[in-house]
Amino acid sequence: MSSNWTAPVMLFIGLFLIGGVVSFFRQGMKAGAVVLGALAAMAIGAGVLWW
Numbered sequence: 001m002s003s004n005w006t007a008p009v010m011l012f013i014g015l016f017l018i019g020g021v022v023s024f025f026r027q028g029m030k031a032g033a034v035v036l037g038a039l040a041a042m043a044i045g046a047g048v049l050w051w
Contacts (some may be wrong), residue, residue: 021037
C-alpha cells in the first residue's frame with residue numbers, strides 16, 4: 001500500500017462522484033451526470049495511478 005494519503009482520497013472522491021452520477025441520472029439531469037461521470041473517471045484514474 002502507498003504511504004501517500006492522496007491516492008485513497010482520490011479514490012474516495014471518485015466513489016462520491018459516482019453517487020452523484022446516480023443521483024443526477026435519477027433526477028433526469030443527464031448532462032450533469034455525464035460531467036460528473038467524467039470527473040469520477042478522472043479521480044479514480046488519478047487514485048489508481050498515484051497508488
